[in-house]
Amino acid sequence: MTSRKEIEAWNEVDATENIPKLPGQGGRRRAPFYKVLQGMPIAVDAFRYGAIPGITAYFLTHAHSDHYTSLSSSWKNGPVYCSEVTANLVIHMLSVDPKWVHPLPMDTPTVIPDTGGVAVTLIEANHCPGSCLLLFEGPQTVHAGDSAFKSPFVGSSKMFRYLHCGDFRASPRHVSHPAIKRKPLDHIYMDTTYLNPKYIFPPQAQVIDACAELAKRIAAGKFSPQARTLVVVGTYSIGKERIVKAVAQALQTKVYCDPRKAAILRCQSDQQLDDLITSDPLEGGVHLLPLGLVASDKLESYVQRFKGTFSRVVGFRPTGWTFTPPPGSNSSVAIQTIISRCQGYSFTYNDLRPSQKSSYDVQVFGVPYSEHSSFLELTCFAISCDWAKIIPTVNVEHKGTRVKMAQWIERWAAEKKRGSTYVIQPRTDDYW
Ligand SMILES: [Zn+2]
Numbered sequence: 001m002t003s004r005k006e007i008e009a010w011n012e013v014d015a016t017e018n019i020p021k022l023p024g025q026g027g028r029r030r031a032p033f034y035k036v037l038q039g040m041p042i043a044v045d046a047f048r049y050g051a052i053p054g055i056t057a058y059f060l061t062h063a064h065s066d067h068y069t070s071l072s073s074s075w076k077n078g079p080v081y082c083s084e085v086t087a088n089l090v091i092h093m094l095s096v097d098p099k100w101v102h103p104l105p106m107d108t109p110t111v112i113p114d115t116g117g118v119a120v121t122l123i124e125a126n127h128c129p130g131s132c133l134l135l136f137e138g139p140q141t142v143h144a145g146d147s148a149f150k151s152p153f154v155g156s157s158k159m160f161r162y163l164h165c166g167d168f169r170a171s172p173r174h175v176s177h178p179a180i181k182r183k184p185l186d187h188i189y190m191d192t193t194y195l196n197p198k199y200i201f202p203p204q205a206q207v208i209d210a211c212a213e214l215a216k217r218i219a220a221g222k223f224s225p226q227a228r229t230l231v232v233v234g235t236y237s238i239g240k241e242r243i244v245k246a247v248a249q250a251l252q253t254k255v256y257c258d259p260r261k262a263a264i265l266r267c268q269s270d271q272q273l274d275d276l277i278t279s280d281p282l283e284g285g286v287h288l289l290p291l292g293l294v295a296s297d298k299l300e301s302y303v304q305r306f307k308g309t310f311s312r313v314v315g316f317r318p319t320g321w322t323f324t325p326p327p328g329s330n331s332s333v334a335i336q337t338i339i340s341r342c343q344g345y346s347f348t349y350n351d352l353r354p355s356q357k358s359s360y361d362v363q364v365f366g367v368p369y370s371e372h373s374s375f376l377e378l379t380c381f382a383i384s385c386d387w388a389k390i391i392p393t394v395n396v397e398h399k400g401t402r403v404k405m406a407q408w409i410e411r412w413a414a415e416k417k418r419g420s421t422y423v424i425q426p427r428t429d430d431y432w
């Protein structure tokens with residue numbers, strides 16, 4: 001797609017925002033062009049658009065509600081492909097008829113039936129359990145979807161390679177994955193949630209260690225058999241399990257959550273997690289609660305219920321926004337400067353501060369934990385991969401935001417061109 005064609009395609013998206021329903025198709029919404037792989041009969045995270053013209057394979061990247069909207073027990077528009085954990089989750093949570101759900105193996109190219117020979121490889125996305133990146137390889141065979149754009153390559157023998165990121169937290173493991181390393185990618189469909197230099201937050205591994213260390217220090221401060229510290233971690237959907245596991249292991253305790261949540265956790269086929277779960281709130285020194293309950297006033301009454309076992313409570317509220325970036329990470333700064341500034345900074349338990357309303361008995365900590373890539377990670381990922389075009393899939397509703405994102409994508413392209421051998425040194429295997 002040329003730049004002009006791409007602008008037309010985005011304009012089409014803007015126009016259909018105002019006329020969302022298609023007449024005579026059961027009130028179906030028009031699928032934006034980026035929901036359908038160019039020239040392939042494949043849609044990704046596009047269930048809300050119903051039976052999309054020409055689509056024979058519907059992919060789901062992970063089991064978060066904004067990605068599976070309209071996938072339910074009444075789904076009948078075609079086969080749904082996803083990872084095994086995501087398959088367990090949608091069958092359990094959404095009662096999708098298992099006859100439609102096709103779990104695929106990880107890291108193994110698999111040819112998808114009725115797609116003209118397209119093969120897909122699922123790669124761990126580093127987002128929530130079961131989440132994956134999808135690498136598609138194959139020819140363009142069809143004008144599918146609702147867009148007026150017609151690719152000139154349909155019917156040609158040219159092979160295309162598209163990487164769909166779903167939601168992801170980019171890591172050096174992605175760019176060194178054999179399916180991605182040194183492979184020219186025609187399109188990257190990118191999770192651009194934090195494609196803005198104001199979104200600089202620390203690596204997950206550092207944040208997880210900080211939470212575990214802080215919990216350990218607080219618990220050790222006033223430990224006696226009569227007075228234990230309860231640690232509460234807030235989550236509202238699947239995800240953030242890594243914090244829970246690390247804190248429970250640091251405190252050598254079990255994890256309590258309600259039976260509904262426990263059943264969802266058991267869908268994740270994570271033996272380590274399964275072994276930690278208990279149905280007894282007094283046995284679990286870590287409780288998993290909805291995020292809304294992790295506030296000083298609510299935790300005060302919550303811990304009262306377990307008086308005699310727990311005398312104080314520490315709450316962790318994981319969000320992506322509680323971190324103030326180091327000064328100077330703005331748009332006028334050179335990309336290499338942003339990278340070295342970010343890499344020069346480490347996050348420890350000392351950086352976790354109790355909220356203003358905290359008291360000795362009830363302490364709540366905002367945790368800058370995100371399962372989406374930071375601006376640094378998007379930048380390192382983009383500079384380390386070989387791509388022709390990046391298509392944003394998040395924050396695309398406003399033209400102003402799209403223009404700003406496009407400018408960063410251009411800067412990444414220029415950076416790649418400037419030094420084809422320029423490789424960013426990751427700090428560990430897990431993060432840059
Ligand atoms: Zn998600």
